Amino acid sequence: MSWARAGRPISRRARARRLTDMTNTDLRLDSRSLEARLRRAPAPTDRLERARAALATRAATTGLVDVAFARHASPLGTLIVGVTPRGVVRVGLPSEDEDAVLDELARRISPRVLASPAGALGRARRQLDEYFAGRRRRFELPLDWQLAQGFRRAVLRATARIPYGRTASYREVAARAGSPAASRAAGSALANNPLPLLVPCHRVLPSSGALGGYRGGADAKARLLALEGAR
């Protein structure tokens, strides 16, 4: 705000004050330093993190959050795990942009997407840790399949049955999903797998014997297969 801005109605009281103030030569400096003082933040930044953590805890108990997510450190990098009341709905690999993952959840499920409280999603996080430590061969978690429909979902369900340390070809997965000729569509379903790791699309390889593509990058696919002793 400044005196110079014109066209603003000023009350008689304010005008009187303005005239008084005009006689004060320190006015401009004074006004600026007051504004500077008012702009200074009274809230130290560390309080923001605490306030956000408390919000996450309170929001979780209200039932207002449709998708809660947590960031989880893994040997591949930071994963994003999204859950709905029905189960894990999305695992974001480190190669994916976090904003894009959250945008997708907002667009396709509900914009009520919020970070989960610390310590939440414990079961999913523990099982992921065990898997990466080589101590878990299958995940026992409720899954929410809503981000995959129709044939794509059938492909993912077939993929979920490939045992630890084994691989299958795109054609085999397509056949198990009910359409032996649809290996290309199966590849597309796997490339868009919303639940990588939990639905082990890294276990599906081209019949040529090559490594094939992976949402998380070929390197991550090779590491996962090596972890499982599959290649």
Place this chain on the structure above:
Amino acid sequence: MVAAGSGLPPFERVVEDHGPALLRFCTAEIGPERADDCFQETLLAALRAYEGLRDPRATRAWLFSIAARKAVDLHRERARSPRPDPDLEALGAVGAAPEPDPALWSRVRSLPPKQRQAVTLRYQADLSHREIARVLGISEAAARRNVFEALARLREELRR
């Protein structure tokens, strides 16, 4: 559940983008010891009402409208309870961080409500006069006038 395809960004982004200004606003409005309540209650109410937000570009004014109402409620509660010494109060309750400029903020909190809110929205939440007008349900000219009067009054009081 909010309908998918509403075009709204994930609510987490509202917290990310506006949380810092919101906590500053709450602290300035009702003091550091109650600011967390104001922050959480505003965002819970916003989460509940999120589907009512028609235009994501108006998120900031919408959020601060809720915050201004929550702050008024908490301000009233505070006014009803016995008033502690403002200087002692500014030092903060147990666990609350002290403010850097207690003398100024205790004066801001004694301003008439519209002026107080206009000044905190302007300087702590960095809202434009147009956004302040939307939040307070007044004209843009009235928003400017409230900021202006508040500054004049604060200058006068601080000079004493």
